[in-house]
Amino acid sequence: MLRCSSLHGSPCGVLAPCPCLPCIAISFPLPTEIGSYTRELVEASGSFVLAVPSRAMARLTLAVGSESGRETDKFAAHGIAWTPGEHTGGPLVEGCLGWLECRLIPEPHIQQAYDLFLGEVVGAWADPTVFTDGHWHMEESGKRSIHYVAGGHFFETGVPFEVTPGR
Amino acid sequence: MLRCSSLHGSPCGVLAPCPCLPCIAISFPLPTEIGSYTRELVEASGSFVLAVPSRAMARLTLAVGSESGRETDKFAAHGIAWTPGEHTGGPLVEGCLGWLECRLIPEPHIQQAYDLFLGEVVGAWADPTVFTDGHWHMEESGKRSIHYVAGGHFFETGVPFEVTPGR
Numbered sequence: 001m002l003r004c005s006s007l008h009g010s011p012c013g014v015l016a017p018c019p020c021l022p023c024i025a026i027s028f029p030l031p032t033e034i035g036s037y038t039r040e041l042v043e044a045s046g047s048f049v050l051a052v053p054s055r056a057m058a059r060l061t062l063a064v065g066s067e068s069g070r071e072t073d074k075f076a077a078h079g080i081a082w083t084p085g086e087h088t089g090g091p092l093v094e095g096c097l098g099w100l101e102c103r104l105i106p107e108p109h110i111q112q113a114y115d116l117f118l119g120e121v122v123g124a125w126a127d128p129t130v131f132t133d134g135h136w137h138m139e140e141s142g143k144r145s146i147h148y149v150a151g152g153h154f155f156e157t158g159v160p161f162e163v164t165p166g167r
Numbered sequence: 168m169l170r171c172s173s174l175h176g177s178p179c180g181v182l183a184p185c186p187c188l189p190c191i192a193i194s195f196p197l198p199t200e201i202g203s204y205t206r207e208l209v210e211a212s213g214s215f216v217l218a219v220p221s222r223a224m225a226r227l228t229l230a231v232g233s234e235s236g237r238e239t240d241k242f243a244a245h246g247i248a249w250t251p252g253e254h255t256g257g258p259l260v261e262g263c264l265g266w267l268e269c270r271l272i273p274e275p276h277i278q279q280a281y282d283l284f285l286g287e288v289v290g291a292w293a294d295p296t297v298f299t300d301g302h303w304h305m306e307e308s309g310k311r312s313i314h315y316v317a318g319g320h321f322f323e324t325g326v327p328f329e330v331t332p333g334r
């Protein structure tokens with residue numbers, strides 16, 4: 001699961017740079033109060049951070065995804081530590097396994113028509129205990145990324161495996 | 168991992184309809200021969216199918232993702248059984264765990280500028296042995312979806328878990 005944030009702040013751990021992706025699309029498909037505020041922040045700041053939470057952060061992930069930041073400072077309310085991203089100043093939340101710093105590519109038509117926002121990935125970072133030499137090593141570290149389904153249901157990222165072509 | 172196809176064919180198993188998603192974005196980010204042909208098929212047919220392969224299909228998934236269909240009929244070459252989707256006629260490949268039939272929403276600017284294609288989801292289907300009552304049950308069935316990383320490396324979808332807010 002990728003969580004989207006769009007604010008600023010203080011320092012966290014050591015991060016390993018990853019190969020950058022050129023472009024990513026995020027969506028605010030539901031006209032909820034929560035999504036609408038995040039959307040306003042993304043539009044106002046012109047940037048956002050996509051973060052990959054760990055299993056240990058599942059409850060926090062659900063909580064921050066279920067509340068609006070319009071009335072509450074969710075970072076303060078949940079004691080969330082973070083460091084500003086080098087490229088955008090956006091928050092790299094401590095405890096996540098990876099972070100993508102993105103600059104909004106303004107495309108008003110698709111933002112309005114499809115609630116779809118495009119970002120140029122300008123920085124990619126990962127927890128070096130789970131990502132080294134261009135690969136994820138979740139098995140060895142015991143840390144796993146999570147994927148949200150709905151209604152409090154998640155999946156962990158599972159067993160890695162390799163397939164050799166033609167074998 | 169979602170595999171994208173854009174052709175037509177013959178019958179497969181019993182499918183359970185799922186709640187539909189309104190819109191989905193797919194990308195052909197690399198100007199490879201393989202991606203470029205699929206892109207042409209999507210543009211020509213105005214529709215595509217996104218399918219969720221199972222672990223048992225990992226080798227096939229890698230193979231069809233590594234070859235171009237321009238010179239070879241990959242369905243024939245690999246003996247791939249499929250049934251035409253009810254809404255688009257696109258191929259629902261047998262053995263996958265889920266399928267989304269999508270109609271291309273023509274947006275020439277973003278297709279050209281970002282290699283990004285939008286689809287309206289007009290049909291959603293799942294293998295009833297892994298998806299019932301609105302939920303995935305991969306644990307019970309022993310069938311798992313897979314996620315491609317790169318270079319023949321995959322992850323399985325892992326353990327499901329539930330978080331209760333405020334607990």
